[in-house]
Amino acid sequence: MNPVDLKYSKEHEYARVDGNIVTFGITDHAQESLGDVVFVELPDEGATVTAGKSYGTVESVKAVSDIIASVSGKVVEVNTQVMDSPDLLNSDPYGEGWLIKVEADDLTALDSMMSAGEYETFLAQEEH
Amino acid sequence: MTELKRTPLYEEHLGAKAKLIDFGGWEMPVQYAGVIDEHHAVRTKAGLFDVSHMGEIDVNGKEALAFLQMLITNDVSNLVDGRILYSPMCYPNGGIVDDLLVYRYGPEHYFIVVNASNSDKDYAWMVEQAKEFEVSVENLSEQYAQLALQGPLAEIILQRITNINLAQIRYYAFAHGEVDGVSCLISRTGYTGEDGFEIYVSPQFARQLWQKILEIGTPEGIQPIGLGARDTLRFEARLPLYGNELGPEISPLEAGLGIFVKLDKIAFIGKDALLTQKEQGIPRKLVGLEMIGRGIARSHYPLQKDGEEIGFVTSGSFSPTLNKNIALGLIRSDLAVQEAVLDVMIRGKAVQAKIVPSLFYKRG
The missing domain is CATH 2.40.30.110 (Aminomethyltransferase beta-barrel domains)
Structure with missing residues (x-):
């Protein structure tokens, strides 16, 4: 269910790496626990984000959730479609529901992230 | 942390894969299919809510009316048998203890429904205020489960399994009768801005009624509704929520509930403060x-x-x-x-x- 080519964080976010461009998004588990996503706040193109720091928020009907950057770098693309249709985060978190693309300063922060298999183990442990 | 309280419908919520949360010390369903989906179901069809966590308090005795007139801001004297009154209940400083419904059983007997998270506080407050009156105040919350059936198709669905003629129950009125053969109190009330009913029943029959109503409402597209949609529904209809629009630091006049504050009543708790507020400007x-x-x-x-x-x-x-x-x-x-x-x-x-x-x- 969670794509094997992505890296996952304990905050239930993913990073898709393509060269030095990293795409951020939230995991299927994250959208499931949030419920209907109704609002997404994202940085502007050209803004910088810092690994481990919040770069925006995702809000469901009932909850506000910070989204955390997995690498530091410059925002090169923003998915404006999710700002108009936040429900894409629910229906297609790994596809059309991606959030931003970042040109990474360096990729070492990704080393501490989990593989799909490790993330599934982490989810199973979190249930208890 | 103290153990969360559960309603008699807890197993039903688990079976329906509801997401459960701590709501005022109760483990309650926040959503089943999703808040938005459930919200639309209630606006366009019908939805069934477990509101068994609500508090029920019985007020009985020779001075029941005098006691209630002192206790709450609205005027109970015009209330007749079988009808319901909404009212804030205030502190002497005009802040709100809670908002509640008063059901009149008879001239000396009333049934009060209060918010779940306030029911112990309200009961203690009422007992304290009742000392000077010839009245008994009893917390019956454990003896009732409560189901709310709300939405434009609520009446059609419920009429199939009750011997009460629902068309004759007006808004803010109630009747005793049977639903699926079980003795209930049914009122035409709710917290969604839609037509609908609240059904009070002994906890032992709650699961039977829950299952039955969902079953017979299937053709109409009935859905179980969680507290998430209950909140968005009540909020759109400007129905106040204690802890949000109402609280000890907020007066009912500020909260827009002035029509439920009868300043021409001889006396009630909070009257002086509210009168002053009205005269000096809210x-x-x-x-x-x-x-x-x-x-x-x-x-x-x-x-x-x-x-x-x-x-x-x-x-x-x-x-x-x-x-x-x-x-x-x-x-x-x-x-x-x-x-x-x-x-x-x-x-x-x-x-x-x-x-x-x-x-x-x-x-x-």
Whole structure:
């Protein structure tokens, strides 16, 4: 269910790496626990984000959730479609529901992230 | 942490794969299919809520009426058997203890329904106030489960399994009868802005009724509804929520509940304070807000005008019916002008909103 080519964080976010461009998004588990996503706040193109720091928020009907950057770098693309249709985060978190693309300063922060298999183990442990 | 209380329908919620949360010490379903989906079901079809956590208090005795007249702000003297009255209940300083429903069983016998998270506090408050009256006050919360069937198709569905002629139960009226062969109290009340009923039943029959109503309502598309949609539904219809629009620091006049405060009654707890407030000017007013900028106002976010704090958000959400981000805010009365623009402080950032009529939704 969670794509094997992505890296996952304990905050239930993913990073898709393509060269030095990293795409951020939230995991299927994250959208499931949030419920209907109704609002997404994202940085502007050209803004910088810092690994481990919040770069925006995702809000469901009932909850506000910070989204955390997995690498530091410059925002090169923003998915404006999710700002108009936040429900894409629910229906297609790994596809059309991606959030931003970042040109990474360096990729070492990704080393501490989990593989799909490790993330599934982490989810199973979190249930208890 | 103390153990969460569960309603008799807990197993039903688990079976329906509901997401459960701690609500005022109760483990309650926040959603089943999803808040927005459930919200629309109630607006267009019918939804069934487990509201067994609500508190029920019995008031009985020769001076029951005199006691209630002193206890609450609304006027109970005109209430007749089989009818229901909504009222705030205030502290001497005019702050709100809770809001409640009074069902009149008879001239000396009333049934009070209070908010779940307040029921112990309310009961203690009522017992204290009852000392000077010839009346008995009894907490019956454990003896009742409560189901709310709400939505435009609620009557059609419920009529199939009850011997009560529902068409004859007017808004804010009730009757005793049978639902699926089980003895119940049914009232035409609710907390959604839709037509509908609240059904009070002995806890041992709660699961039977829950299953039966969902089963017979299937052709109409009935759904179980969680507290998430209950909140968005009540909020769109400007029905106040204790802890948001109502509380010990907020007067019913400020909360827009003036029509439920009868200042011409001889005496009631909080009258002097509320009278003074009315004469000197009500300091704050509850207003509707519609976001102009991007963002959702959430409860307790500060509201500013020209950099000065003028109030706070009491409830705010995406509105599934209007497809807009809206809020209710308590602000300085002099600034409560329709169409006026103010700032909602969202995590330190000012986002514009404008004042609009607070009744966001009224059923057609």
